[in-house]
Amino acid sequence: MRAKTPVPESKALIDVSALVFSRGGRLLFNGVDVTVQRGEVVAIMGPSGTGKTTLLRLIGGQLSAQSGQVEVAGQPVDTLSRRALYRLRRRMGVLFQSGALFTDLTCYDNVAFPLREHTDLPEALIRIIVLMKLEAVGLRGARDLYPSELSGGMARRVSLARALALDPEIILYDEPFAGQDPISMGALMKLIRQLNDTLGLTSVVVSHDVDETLSIADRAYVLSEGQVVESGTPEALRASESAWVRQFIDARPDGPVPFHYPAGSMADDVSEAQSQ
Amino acid sequence: MTDWLERLGSSTLSNMATLGRAILFLLRVVAGCGELVRRPRLLMRELYSVGVLTLVIIVVSGLFVGMVLSLQGYYTLVDFGAEQSLGVLVALSLTRELGPVVTALLFAGRAGSALTAEIGLMKATEQLAGMEMMAVDPERRVIAPRLIAALISLPLLAVIFTLLGIFGAYVVGTALLGVDSGAFWSQMQAQVSFADDVLNGVIKSVLFGLVAGWIAVFNGYDCMPTSQGVSRATTQTVVVTSLVVLALDFVLTALMFD
Numbered sequence: 071m072r073a074k075t076p077v078p079e080s081k082a083l084i085d086v087s088a089l090v091f092s093r094g095g096r097l098l099f100n101g102v103d104v105t106v107q108r109g110e111v112v113a114i115m116g117p118s119g120t121g122k123t124t125l126l127r128l129i130g131g132q133l134s135a136q137s138g139q140v141e142v143a144g145q146p147v148d149t150l151s152r153r154a155l156y157r158l159r160r161r162m163g164v165l166f167q168s169g170a171l172f173t174d175l176t177c178y179d180n181v182a183f184p185l186r187e188h189t190d191l192p193e194a195l196i197r198i199i200v201l202m203k204l205e206a207v208g209l210r211g212a213r214d215l216y217p218s219e220l221s222g223g224m225a226r227r228v229s230l231a232r233a234l235a236l237d238p239e240i241i242l243y244d245e246p247f248a249g250q251d252p253i254s255m256g257a258l259m260k261l262i263r264q265l266n267d268t269l270g271l272t273s274v275v276v277s278h279d280v281d282e283t284l285s286i287a288d289r290a291y292v293l294s295e296g297q298v299v300e301s302g303t304p305e306a307l308r309a310s311e312s313a314w315v316r317q318f319i320d321a322r323p324d325g326p327v328p329f330h331y332p333a334g335s336m337a338d339d340v341s342e343a344q345s346q
Numbered sequence: 347m348t349d350w351l352e353r354l355g356s357s358t359l360s361n362m363a364t365l366g367r368a369i370l371f372l373l374r375v376v377a378g379c380g381e382l383v384r385r386p387r388l389l390m391r392e393l394y395s396v397g398v399l400t401l402v403i404i405v406v407s408g409l410f411v412g413m414v415l416s417l418q419g420y421y422t423l424v425d426f427g428a429e430q431s432l433g434v435l436v437a438l439s440l441t442r443e444l445g446p447v448v449t450a451l452l453f454a455g456r457a458g459s460a461l462t463a464e465i466g467l468m469k470a471t472e473q474l475a476g477m478e479m480m481a482v483d484p485e486r487r488v489i490a491p492r493l494i495a496a497l498i499s500l501p502l503l504a505v506i507f508t509l510l511g512i513f514g515a516y517v518v519g520t521a522l523l524g525v526d527s528g529a530f531w532s533q534m535q536a537q538v539s540f541a542d543d544v545l546n547g548v549i550k551s552v553l554f555g556l557v558a559g560w561i562a563v564f565n566g567y568d569c570m571p572t573s574q575g576v577s578r579a580t581t582q583t584v585v586v587t588s589l590v591v592l593a594l595d596f597v598l599t600a601l602m603f604d
């Protein structure tokens with residue numbers, strides 16, 4: 071383990087360097103570098119299945135890299151003790167792609183959960199915080215519903231309210247816009263940017279919604295096939311000449327980014343099926 | 347032949363690995379039990395769902411097992427003119443064996459399977475992962491209270507089962523078969539020892555509670571996060587708990603009542 075040195079202000083809050091990670095026999099990351107400075111909104115984009123969710127799990131310390139460094143607030147997450155890792159996670163909020171709400175608690179209790187676990191606040195104060203967070207995502211009226219009674223988009227917004235409950239320093243959003251109608255999408259975009267600026271948070275947004283994401287991000291990374299193919303400000307990405315980025319931003323079905331999960335030739339699969 | 351040996355070897359290895367994981371898991375959970383002292387409400391909730399909800403099946407089975415025991419015991423004893431000892435026979439079988447064992451088997455079917463399915467589903471729907479990312483350790487928050495609840499409930503359920511069994515036997519024995527009620531109780535009182543019989547029965551059921559709870563929570567926590575994985579883990583809990591309880595009972599009986 072490295073010696074602990076005080077973190078200089080200029081150092082990135084999230085620093086992923088030379089990350090190599092493979093899963094299920096597939097090399098997902100082959101030397102990926104991502105840095106997020108304090109106060110930034112950084113977007114991570116890339117085709118489905120490139121490992122964006124996996125990257126967030128690596129940052130949160132739920133998976134560990136085969137080689138390379140993942141540092142959050144100057145601490146290498148995969149070598150931290152359990153205790154230190156849990157302390158670090160208190161400073162992070164995560165919006166899961168699936169929402170991951172507790173199905174036997176109401177929306178209200180879901181949002182109150184981290185508050186009750188980590189603070190000794192009186193119930194009256196918890197109530198105010200929970201209602202404020204739910205109000206921010208437009209679901210104060212749905213507080214007594216159970217997750218099974220919510221639509222997919224609503225569940226994700228409750229999950230966002232829960233991720234915000236403890237006022238974390240870092241928020242990781244996994245597909246915050248998926249399943250949202252244009253109105254809540256606009257509201258969420260504004261919310262993410264506003265939270266970041268007014269509370270001085272640092273945000274990582276994983277998303278497929280290129281225009282929306284680029285319009286709120288300070289910087290963006292485009293991942294593909296285990297590498298960062300392009301990174302920079304939204305303007306730079308929009309102006310990029312790279313065929314990968316052009317295809318992704320212009321939503322063209324053909325180009326260097328394959329639509330298909332890696333596979334042998336279709337003819338082989340078909341003839342194999344026939345020979346059986 | 348080599349093929350068969352190879353498969354045997356690899357399945358033994360994977361079983362050993364599972365056992366190792368289960369032991370480490372148990373140690374971590376036990377180490378995390380301290381939090382329950384600070385937050386007894388977590389335990390109360392689980393005591394309700396693990397213990398109280400299992401009560402009905404325990405009460406009904408206890409009564410019937412006692413009643414059947416009384417019938418069968420009477421027909422054997424009456425041939426030797428020893429039907430006055432019916433109380434002893436019933437009380438000894440229930441406190442030493444049937445109480446702890448049958449309660450553990452019923453517990454595995456009613457509460458153990460529910461625990462496994464609940465935890466497995468929480469895993470499959472990423473609720474456990476979500477908890478981890480909220481810096482709440484699921485082993486402390488979800489697993490520890492359930493394990494301790496099983497450990498506390500099973501001995502209490504076994505005691506209830508035994509008492510109701512004796513009551514059922516008493517009712518059938520005196521009202522139906524005409525055994526003298528005074529003899530039923532006095533013989534029982536004279537022949538059943540607290541230190542040897544009752545205490546050993548309780549020790550058994552505490553161990554069964556640990557085993558049943560451990561197997562149930564571990565299977566849920568370790569399952570494949572898919573619907574098939576959860577269903578397999580649930581079945582596994584019932585089967586493994588039953589076998590382990592029966593084997594353990596044999597060992598304990600050999601040690602305790604030689």
Ligand SMILES: Nc1ncnc2c1ncn2[C@@H]1O[C@H](COP(=O)(O)OP(=O)(O)OP(=O)(O)O)[C@@H](O)[C@H]1O
Binds near residue numbers: 122123124125167
């Ligand atoms: N538990 C797992 N075991 C093995 N492989 C996995 C597992 N989870 C995900 N993968 C693989 O890892 C790859 C990346 O998955 P990930 O969920 O990170 O993709 P993603 O970029 O978030 O995609 P999407 O945009 O569709 O959410 C996928 O190819 C998937 O097959």
Ligand SMILES: [Mg+2]
Binds near residue numbers: 122123124167
């Ligand atoms: Mg994903």
